[in-house]
Amino acid sequence: MKNGGFVMDSKIEIYDLIPQQFYPTTKFVKEKMPFDEVETLLKTSKINFPFIVKPDIGLRGSAVKKVSSLEELKVYHHKANFDYLVQDLIPYENEVGIFYVRFPHEKQGKISGIVAKEFLIIEGDGCSTIEELLKANPRYEFQLKALEKEYGSQLKAILAKGEKRNLVPYGNHARGAKFLDYSNLISPELTKVIDEMCLQIPEFYFGRMDLMYNTWEELEQGKNFSIVELNGAASEPTHIYDPKHSLYFAWKELARHISYMFRISVANHKRGFPYLSHKVGMEQYRLHLEQSNKIVNF
Numbered sequence: 647m648k649n650g651g652f653v654m655d656s657k658i659e660i661y662d663l664i665p666q667q668f669y670p671t672t673k674f675v676k677e678k679m680p681f682d683e684v685e686t687l688l689k690t691s692k693i694n695f696p697f698i699v700k701p702d703i704g705l706r707g708s709a710v711k712k713v714s715s716l717e718e719l720k721v722y723h724h725k726a727n728f729d730y731l732v733q734d735l736i737p738y739e740n741e742v743g744i745f746y747v748r749f750p751h752e753k754q755g756k757i758s759g760i761v762a763k764e765f766l767i768i769e770g771d772g773c774s775t776i777e778e779l780l781k782a783n784p785r786y787e788f789q790l791k792a793l794e795k796e797y798g799s800q801l802k803a804i805l806a807k808g809e810k811r812n813l814v815p816y817g818n819h820a821r822g823a824k825f826l827d828y829s830n831l832i833s834p835e836l837t838k839v840i841d842e843m844c845l846q847i848p849e850f851y852f853g854r855m856d857l858m859y860n861t862w863e864e865l866e867q868g869k870n871f872s873i874v875e876l877n878g879a880a881s882e883p884t885h886i887y888d889p890k891h892s893l894y895f896a897w898k899e900l901a902r903h904i905s906y907m908f909r910i911s912v913a914n915h916k917r918g919f920p921y922l923s924h925k926v927g928m929e930q931y932r933l934h935l936e937q938s939n940k941i942v943n944f
Contacts, residue, residue, distance in 0.1 A: 752879025
């Protein structure tokens with residue numbers, strides 16, 4: 647997305663860099679596009695309900711929503727004061743974030759951390775309402791206000807004993823997902839799969855990809871997985887948010903990854919890539935705040 651000559655972190659521009667077989671069908675919807683054009687876009691792209699809608703320039707899962715009908719999409723569209731994406735629902739249940747690092751002079755990169763994500767899933771007991779089940783879990787209760795806004799009276803429903811309901815089908819920490827450090831699962835097999843994919847993304851040396859996958863065994867074989875999102879220099883090594891880790895561990899991991907980014911930046915500068923100027927950086931920051939205010943208050 648271009649704004650006054652500057653380019654912020656447009657998701658569609660990032661997806662366009664990734665070979666298409668690695669991510670779900672995704673289409674860009676311009677703010678204030680006539681809704682009949684959105685309907686035509688869906689038909690021609692063969693994206694079927696339910697699917698995900700999300701801001702083209704996002705922040706911590708704000709304004710990301712699963713829509714199940716044309717009426718729900720219409721409400722989202724007319725409310726959105728930003729460009730957004732419609733994206734096929736990925737059919738896999740598991741999600742991880744994999745941090746990847748490669749120096750420009752190297753032919754192979756490495757995985758520097760893996761975070762697994764437990765979705766906000768509740769299990770019925772046959773007598774408690776969804777709202778009561780949410781209040782019984784401190785992590786989930788933090789999301790109650792947002793969930794009330796999205797689900798309304800549905801939270802008064804009682805789930806049968808053993809029935810599970812995924813109320814937030816995307817792994818975002820700010821939306822109730824629990825992050826777990828799975829870095830112990832880094833293996834030569836997984837590194838080869840991720841490396842081969844990342845080598846096909848032009849000038850990608852540092853960042854975290856959020857993947858959904860079927861089974862870990864298939865992921866290590868390069869089968870049945872899809873990129874949800876790819877994040878670059880602004881990425882966090884989100885395995886630091888595992889509740890078992892200390893603040894010291896988080897600082898150490900952040901310092902390690904900032905060091906990687908610094909060294910990659912220096913190497914790229916020597917290859918002719920300019921550093922971000924203070925003027926451009928401040929303009930980017932201003933545009934980021936403007937976009938954040940739009941989607942956080944959505």
